[in-house]
Amino acid sequence: MVTSTVTPKTIKSPAARTAWLNGRYPRVAAMAVVLVVAASLPLVMSDYRLFQFTLAYIYAIALLGLNLLIGYNGQFSLGHGAFFAIGAYTTAIMIDRWDIGYGWTIIAAGAICLVVGFLFGIPALRIEGMYLALATLALALATPQFLKYHLFEGWTGGVQGIVIDKPEAPFGLPLNPDQWLYFFTLAILLLAFVLGWNLVRGRTGRALVAIRDHRIAAQSMGINTALYKSLIFGVSALYTGVAGALSAIVIQFVAPDSFTLFLSIFFVVGIVVGGLGSITGAIYGGFFIQFVPNIADAISQAAPWAIYGIFLIVFMLVMPLGIAGFLAILWHRLIMGRLASDGNEGHPTET
Amino acid sequence: MDGSAAPLLAVENVSLSFGGIVALDKVSFGVEEGQIVGLIGPNGAGKTTLFNCLTRLYRVDEGDIHFQGKSILKLPPHRIAPLGIARTFQNLALFDKMPVLENVMIGMHSRTRSDFLSNALRLPWVGREERAMMDRATELISYLGLEPEMHRRVTDLPFGTMKRVELARALAGSPKLLLLDEPASGLNHKEVEDLIGLIREIRDQRKVTVLLVEHHMSLVMQVSDAVVALNFGRMIASGTPKEMQEDENVIKAYLGDGSA
Numbered sequence: 001m002v003t004s005t006v007t008p009k010t011i012k013s014p015a016a017r018t019a020w021l022n023g024r025y026p027r028v029a030a031m032a033v034v035l036v037v038a039a040s041l042p043l044v045m046s047d048y049r050l051f052q053f054t055l056a057y058i059y060a061i062a063l064l065g066l067n068l069l070i071g072y073n074g075q076f077s078l079g080h081g082a083f084f085a086i087g088a089y090t091t092a093i094m095i096d097r098w099d100i101g102y103g104w105t106i107i108a109a110g111a112i113c114l115v116v117g118f119l120f121g122i123p124a125l126r127i128e129g130m131y132l133a134l135a136t137l138a139l140a141l142a143t144p145q146f147l148k149y150h151l152f153e154g155w156t157g158g159v160q161g162i163v164i165d166k167p168e169a170p171f172g173l174p175l176n177p178d179q180w181l182y183f184f185t186l187a188i189l190l191l192a193f194v195l196g197w198n199l200v201r202g203r204t205g206r207a208l209v210a211i212r213d214h215r216i217a218a219q220s221m222g223i224n225t226a227l228y229k230s231l232i233f234g235v236s237a238l239y240t241g242v243a244g245a246l247s248a249i250v251i252q253f254v255a256p257d258s259f260t261l262f263l264s265i266f267f268v269v270g271i272v273v274g275g276l277g278s279i280t281g282a283i284y285g286g287f288f289i290q291f292v293p294n295i296a297d298a299i300s301q302a303a304p305w306a307i308y309g310i311f312l313i314v315f316m317l318v319m320p321l322g323i324a325g326f327l328a329i330l331w332h333r334l335i336m337g338r339l340a341s342d343g344n345e346g347h348p349t350e351t
Numbered sequence: 352m353d354g355s356a357a358p359l360l361a362v363e364n365v366s367l368s369f370g371g372i373v374a375l376d377k378v379s380f381g382v383e384e385g386q387i388v389g390l391i392g393p394n395g396a397g398k399t400t401l402f403n404c405l406t407r408l409y410r411v412d413e414g415d416i417h418f419q420g421k422s423i424l425k426l427p428p429h430r431i432a433p434l435g436i437a438r439t440f441q442n443l444a445l446f447d448k449m450p451v452l453e454n455v456m457i458g459m460h461s462r463t464r465s466d467f468l469s470n471a472l473r474l475p476w477v478g479r480e481e482r483a484m485m486d487r488a489t490e491l492i493s494y495l496g497l498e499p500e501m502h503r504r505v506t507d508l509p510f511g512t513m514k515r516v517e518l519a520r521a522l523a524g525s526p527k528l529l530l531l532d533e534p535a536s537g538l539n540h541k542e543v544e545d546l547i548g549l550i551r552e553i554r555d556q557r558k559v560t561v562l563l564v565e566h567h568m569s570l571v572m573q574v575s576d577a578v579v580a581l582n583f584g585r586m587i588a589s590g591t592p593k594e595m596q597e598d599e600n601v602i603k604a605y606l607g608d609g610s611a
Binding site for chain 2: 195196198199201202203204205206207209210213214216217218219220221222223224225231235
């Protein structure tokens with residue numbers, strides 16, 4: 001036997017405590033608290049603030065999808081803005097042209113993006129790393145121009161885009177449209193979060209990470225790497241498409257210039273800042289994308305992007321594993337740091 | 352062995368070259384069910400190349416490979432594990448960022464069936480499957496004495512321990528044939544002794560046929576029922592360990608023929 005660095009006698013009770021703190025109860029409790037706070041925000045916040053939070057949640061849904069692809073499966077995409085756009089336009093066109101209920105349009109947007117993402121994932125199998133980044137970059141670059149293209153103008157509204165109405169709260173709920181959309185988005189985020197959480201914690205999630213960490217070994221274990229890679233591309237696009245659909249409903253407007261390359265890059269920024277390979281990281285990332293540009297703007301109207309850049313650098317220096325990784329380390333240090341210092345200290349990845 | 356039944360694994364005239372370099376040249380041998388077969392040869396003899404052909408990581412140029420009487424050469428690499436062929440890797444191929452337990456659970460991939468949708472919804476049977484995987488992985492982990500390391504990331508482990516994790520992962524797929532690529536490399540004397548007992552036990556108790564590539568001669572000679580020797584991609588001898596130790600070609604391959 002290899003001599004272990006941990007002597008079983010001394011850490012018995014701290015180990016049990018560690019196991020408990022790493023177990024599901026503290027997490028479920030933490031999530032319940034977060035949910036209660038999130039659900040009570042409409043009581044205290046202005047409609048505009050609420051609208052901003054709704055957008056942060058929407059970005060979080062998109063980032064969840066992108067993180068499944070990049071963080072868990074190791075496939076790089078600089079083109080997820082395109083799926084966001086496809087989702088948004090699907091919803092806008094269906095509402096504008098056919099007057100279809102917005103709930104249905106979200107499902108349609110997700111389904112279309114699932115198929116398009118899966119199909120894009122097939123040629124993507126042949127390219128890896130930076131080359132895949134470039135291929136997806138092409139997708140992001142082309143999207144706004146397709147949306148402006150005169151042959152599609154009858155559908156997309158060309159440069160003008162499409163304006164849609166904000167839905168009222170159903171069932172006579174005593175909520176104004178902003179409050180209703182806030183709860184609606186929160187519910188979808190929660191659903192997306194739980195499904196994603198389950199996905200990465202099962203056989204499928206392990207297979208995705210196995211492909212990322214060692215493709216050959218993954219194949220030898222019987223993992224159909226091609227199928228998993230194209231499926232997760234589709235699932236990732238589905239998440240992002242649903243987010244796009246929600247953004248169209250919440251903003252009441254789609255136009256080509258909302259879906260430039262910048263959007264795709266911000267998504268990547270969001271998952272890196274939030275925490276690669278972390279489901280909760282997507283939520284932090286969503287808030288970062290939504291609020292940091294505003295904060296930068298408030299600090300300096302002359303050079304907001306310089307301030308944004310400083311924010312980015314500081315975040316990466318202080319939290320090289322993203323906000324989720326940073327919080328995981330804090331959790332270990334603050335709550336049980338002294339006890340578990342010799343064991344699995346600050347194990348930051350959630351994978 | 353009465354020789355009448357088809358062997359579990361039959362390698363038939365397998366040839367493979369990379370560019371102009373012949374890596375395998377008409378290699379033929381069989382592995383009977385329940386045997387432990389050693390594959391020996393100097394560096395570059397083509398041993399790992401052969402393993403990579405058996406697991407379909409390489410495409411053979413000529414010849415055929417039968418497992419349980421069926422050719423495997425039309426199958427993609429991920430269809431090999433479900434047949435019951437598992438392997439370990441010469442230079443370790445673990446999933447570095449995952450704990451030991453999950454590495455072993457991935458070994459069960461081909462024996463389990465939950466997919467994207469059922470995982471995302473976490474249907475009741477998925478929970479049961481997950482618990483069954485956990486139990487079996489835990490059993491293997493304790494069988495290989497890895498319990499203290501169960502929740503540690505594999506990169507944090509010593510080399511010898513990582514090799515045992517790979518073995519546990521390979522066994523997790525309930526293989527009929529286990530391919531071990533240099534299981535003794537990097538192990539100390541005591542660990543090699545343990546490994547010899549372990550390989551026998553895996554064969555005797557778990558009914559797994561073993562084909563192993565190894566440089567550690569004393570291990571090969573102690574544990575193998577039959578030995579196949581390769582040199583420069585050609586099979587130069589095969590027989591019992593005793594016969595091999597006296598075989599001129601084998602001695603020449605290892606010691607040189609004096610002309611070098």
